[in-house]
Amino acid sequence: MQTKLTINGKSHNLNADTRTTLLDALRNHLGMTGTKKGCDHGQCGACTVIVNGRRINSCLTLACMHDGNEVTTIEGLGTVDDLSPLQRAFVAHDGFQCGYCTPGQICSATAMLEEIKAGWPSHVSADLNAEIALSDAEIAERMSGNLCRCAAYPNIVEAIRTVAQGGRT
Amino acid sequence: MRSFHYERAADTPDAVAACAAGATIIAGGTNLLDLMKREVVQPERLIDITRLDLRTIESAEGGLSIGALVSNSDLAAHRDVRRDWPVLAQALLSGASGQLRNKATTGGNLLQRTRCYYFQDSAMPCNKREPGSGCHALGGATRLHAILGGSDACIATHPSDMAVAMTMLDASLDIIGKDGASRRLRLRDFYRLPGDTPHIETVLQPGDLIAKVVLPPPAGGRQTYRKVRDRASYAFALVSVAARIELAEGRIADASLAFGGIAPRPWHDPAVDRLLVGEVPSAALFARVADVLLDGAAPQEGNAFKVPLLRRTLTATLNELCREIPQ
Incomplete structure (x- = not known):
């Protein structure tokens, strides 16, 4: 399924199985491994990202449901030289x-x-x-x-x- | 997770048609996807309703109309809810975590599935998940389970805090059926007790879509939500009480109570409300109320503690609401 995501201000086109969570899309499809997988069931918060200004568990949402959304991950908050x-x-x-x-x-x-x-x-x-x-x-x-x-x-x-x-x- | 067909509803008729054809609705997804990962549920077709125009909170009929897609966070933070229905804001804020409340929707919260360990484990028998397969909660681990309203087939509890507050407030649901017509139903008439069909949890028919929750006009008196759980935050209720008490000249003029964590549905017992009205608040009265509430309680070994816990939580809540307000 084709999904367009804006991640940390940059546009990405994802083509992944509908089962792909936003977390797996970030880590396995887009190579952004800053967001972590802990429990994968919304209990631990390691996968927290900010979507359209709101923090959510990226493990408990499908990437395809976020077509057109703006995602901020840890990579978008600061860099090694310029920490948030x-x-x-x-x-x-x-x-x-x-x-x-x-x-x-x-x-x-x-x-x-x-x-x-x-x-x-x-x-x-x-x-x-x-x-x-x-x-x-x-x-x-x-x-x-x-x-x-x-x-x-x-x-x-x-x-x-x-x-x-x-x-x- | 098993593979499924995914589609996005463009409008309400679109969603209702897909739903009538057997699709499972996904909105916040926080509960559904968790269960799909565990293969507790295996829908073949998902209809995503998150783009529908059901995110409005507005004054209606003297009360409040809440779109089914309003997030738990937005509802808890809404000015009118905090001022006029504080019990609802308190209940919402006592549930889940900040991240989950941002995703979880009003309609989805009502329809969330039980946290029974046996239901959640697809390797175990469960009459709710697989009708006729048996119930291992009976005689098993029952810390989260029902003491009222259960059956020989199922003693799972409904996990929602929000629904307990809405039950106390006597909220109604606007439901759109597969013929496209909207009908209104009291939340108090929405959930079914398990009996011998614990897999049927509500009166919803195939194709039904919850469009709104409607709160009646703000009622007088004081209201609160008290929740007892195993840790201070981010845990399901062992016992909870949503209560509203209106006092006049030293007597209880009006009362409404609902209970969570103790039954297969948010528990409302009209006899409990009736017993309080017209009476002078006292320890003896509250003890009688607890007796009536707990009449017919059938605890298991693992949740027998809920009987005294509910009695004490009820008493503490009534004491709090009947206390003189310092001037």
């Missing part, structure tokens, strides 16, 4: 050990900070209608779809908090 603020913060705060979940964590956190800017409440927000106070509990709740088997969570939260508060790292 969250990438810099994850390095500065030691927000990983093995690093396998990190692309998903950073894609997820990038979109999550936009959700906060848009005023979306979370399960731990005390008042659904008030401005969000960005506590560690808020960060943890909003990042619960990204698992880290190395349990670098305290440092991940620290990295995200630093960027959310506009701090330089």
Whole structure:
């Protein structure tokens, strides 16, 4: 099936079986292996990418359903010479050990900070209608779809908090 | 995953026709694709409805009309929902993860399949997946399973939080049938109990498409969704309570309750609501309400804990909603 995707600003024509998930399309068909496959069932968040501005699990969606969509992967957020603020913060705060979940964590956190800017409440927000106070509990709740088997969570939260508060790292 | 034919619906009649011809609807796909990977379901034909114009949330009939394709995130973040139906925003935000809520749709959430371990494992017998093959949950691992409404064929629970809040709110569905006509159905009449046909979960007919969920006008009083689960986030309910209580002059003027994690469908017991109305809130009253709710409960060894857990969760929720509001 022919599918047109814009990935990190560049147009790609994919011709793949309808079964191909967006994750497999990125990794196996388009050679973009920054996005990781963990559980392949939407439980771990390693495959998180941003589609049309929203973070999603790329393992739980078919590539052909995204014809014409704009996809941002970890490769589109920063480069080795020009890291994104969250990438810099994850390095500065030691927000990983093995690093396998990190692309998903950073894609997820990038979109999550936009959700906060848009005023979306979370399960731990005390008042659904008030401005969000960005506590560690808020960060943890909003990042619960990204698992880290190395349990670098305290440092991940620290990295995200630093960027959310506009701090330089 | 087994191979399938994929097509994209251009409009609603297109989708309904494909559906009537046996195609399986895909929208958010977060549940369907998971089950297809596990070969729990093996559709031969998928009809993608994500390009249909069913993403609107708008005021209607004094209440709110929610398109079937509205994502769980958009619904939870919607200003009117947060202000006038906070129980629904709370229920949505207590479910899944940020990524899943961005994809999961309103219609799909209603139709998500059970998280019963035996249903999810295609190597196990399951009357829901393969009618007549048996049920290994009975006498097996039942932490997530029903204590009310189950049968000798199936004790699986419905996993949705959103549907519990909508059941409490007495939402309705606008369904388009294969003849193209739209009909309205109360959500409270939508799900079937398993009986000896656990594979038939709703009253939907072949070709039916859920187009909208309609919330009735905002009701008075206070409302909340309380969910108890095995971890603080991103887990299905062991027990949940959606409740609305309206107090007047020290008495309960109106009450509506629904429960999740305990039954094959979002559980609403009119006798529970009736028992509360007109009464002065008290520990004795709440205990009587729990007795009525749990009358006929049939727990398994692995989920007997849900009986006291539901009693306590119900009491805590009613205490919270009946507490004097500090001025």
